[in-house]
Amino acid sequence: MTPLVSIIIPVYNGSDYLRTCIDSALAQTHPAIEVIVVNDGSNDEGRTAAIAKSYGKRIRYVEKENGGVSSALNRGIEEMTGDYFSWLSHDDVYAPTKVERQLDVMRQQNLSANQTIVVTGTAFIDEKGEAIRRVRRKVKGFYPSQAMFRHLLLSSTLNGCALLIPRQAFAHRRFSLEDRFIQDWICWVELTLDGFDFYVMDEPLVYSRIHGEQQTKKIAHRATMESDRYLKRLLQDVEFRDNGEELTSIILKHTFKENATDVRERYLETRDVSRYFGPIEYRVLRWNGIVFSNLLSLYRGMTNLIYR
Numbered sequence: 112m113t114p115l116v117s118i119i120i121p122v123y124n125g126s127d128y129l130r131t132c133i134d135s136a137l138a139q140t141h142p143a144i145e146v147i148v149v150n151d152g153s154n155d156e157g158r159t160a161a162i163a164k165s166y167g168k169r170i171r172y173v174e175k176e177n178g179g180v181s182s183a184l185n186r187g188i189e190e191m192t193g194d195y196f197s198w199l200s201h202d203d204v205y206a207p208t209k210v211e212r213q214l215d216v217m218r219q220q221n222l223s224a225n226q227t228i229v230v231t232g233t234a235f236i237d238e239k240g241e242a243i244r245r246v247r248r249k250v251k252g253f254y255p256s257q258a259m260f261r262h263l264l265l266s267s268t269l270n271g272c273a274l275l276i277p278r279q280a281f282a283h284r285r286f287s288l289e290d291r292f293i294q295d296w297i298c299w300v301e302l303t304l305d306g307f308d309f310y311v312m313d314e315p316l317v318y319s320r321i322h323g324e325q326q327t328k329k330i331a332h333r334a335t336m337e338s339d340r341y342l343k344r345l346l347q348d349v350e351f352r353d354n355g356e357e358l359t360s361i362i363l364k365h366t367f368k369e370n371a372t373d374v375r376e377r378y379l380e381t382r383d384v385s386r387y388f389g390p391i392e393y394r395v396l397r398w399n400g401i402v403f404s405n406l407l408s409l410y411r412g413m414t415n416l417i418y419r
Contacts, residue, residue, distance in 0.1 A: 114224075115143045116210050116275070117193030121183030123151040125201035126158035128320065131240070132201050133162075137169060141210040146170040149187045152177025181286035181294045188281050194224075196276045202320040203272050204236070209316040213275040216312055220253070225279045227308045232315035233270045238322045251313040260303040260358065263296065264365040269309075271295040273317045280307055290341065292333040297341055304349070335371075342366060342374045360387040367396045 118136045122129055129148075136146045148170055153159040154177075163172045175186055184198060199205060213229040216222075222229070235243040254262060263269070280302055287294045303309075342362060349358040366375040384393060 113143045114195060114214065115145060115193040116141060116195045116197055116214075117187070117191035117278075118144060118146045118197045118199050118205075118210075119184060119187030119191065120146065120148045120199050120201055121151055121180050121187065122148060122153065122159055122163070122201035123177065123180075123183075124153045124155045124159060126155055126162055128202040129159060129162045131204060132199060133166060133170060135205040135207070136199055137166075138207045139205065139210050140207050141214060143193075144210065145191070145193055147187050147190050148172050149183040149190075150174045151179070151183040179288070179291050181288050181291070185285045185288075188285065191278070194278055196278060196281065198271050198274065200272055200319075202322065204240075204318040204320070205272075206316040206318070210275065212312070212314060212316060216310060217275075220310060222253075222310055223308070225277050226306070227310055228277070228280070228302065229275045230269055230309060230311045231273045231317055232313050233273050233317045233319050234315040236318045236320050238320070240318075240320075243321055249313070251311045254309040254311065256303045256306050256308050257354065257358075259309045260300065261361050263300050263303065264361050265368065268296045269299055269311075270317060270319060271299075272319065274299075276302075277307075280305070290333075290337045293337050293341065300345070335369075338369055339371055339374050342369075342371055343378075346374075346378050356386060363387055364396060 116139075118139075120129075120132060120136065125132075133146065133148065136144070146169070148163045150160055150163060150173065152175060160172075160174065163170065166172075171190065173186060173190055175183065188196065195210075197210060209231060213231060217224060217227065217229055235245050237243055250262070250267070284298070284301060284305065287297050290297055342365070346359060346362055349355050349362065352358060363375055363378070366372070388396065
């Protein structure tokens with residue numbers, strides 16, 4: 112039986128790129144697709160709504176009050192009838208074979224259809240759809256849940272639009288409504304803790320658009336606050352798991368990378384540091400953390416300046 116894939120497109124004031132986005136979803140070579148466009152309270156005099164409605168019954172169109180990307184994605188999850196969830200931001204584009212190739216890989220690699228999330232590579236484009244060259248991490252292959260937990264905290268995040276997620280993953284899980292900058296990263300971390308494995312493809316089948324009107328650029332000031340709040344909660348959540356000490360060590364190492372000193376020091380006030388670090392390792396991590404976080408801040412600042 113051919114699995115049905117639900118492509119969820121959350122959009123807010125997205126008339127500039129929405130048509131290209133929807134067209135790429137409808138152009139998928141996989142034969143069983145439903146496209147759900149969730150208008151998150153756009154206030155652009157109906158331009159976003161008009162574009163979506165022009166597709167008639169080729170898509171399912173939903174309007175809601177503005178609540179942020181998480182609320183729009185959650186509404187899409189409630190509306191979907193597919194076996195898999197695939198997120199497509201209104202300013203991004205899918206290659207025609209995106210979904211087909213992900214399902215092919217799942218079969219070829221004999222991956223669990225209900226327990227594995229398949230991730231494609233990502234390429235970058237500008238406002239006009241022209242390619243942008245960016246250094247990409249060479250990440251590929253199978254990642255059991257804990258290996259992906261480590262990757263997400265110590266290496267890099269995943270582009271949400273590159274994921275193909277089994278419907279089962281959202282049986283008891285939604286995107287965080289209180290977080291508007293790192294809500295996708297939080298969801299992927301939580302899915303690893305729920306036991307979902309990941310398979311990462313090297314093929315770039317998603318085109319992520321970099322432009323000055325991206326919502327993430329406008330709310331970047333929230334990043335530290337949201338990260339610190341989540342890390343405090345995450346440290347408490349993993350503490351009493353069977354592998355809690357190993358997970359805690361990974362989280363604490365992440366705090367060096369993000370320069371979340373307050374989170375780390377408060378947690379370690381009543382705990383034995385040697386459970387997680389050797390004395391030399393702790394000093395090296397502190398120094399490397401300062402250097403890395405400063406370099407990362409510089410890179411993000413330069414990127415935002417170039418593509419604002």
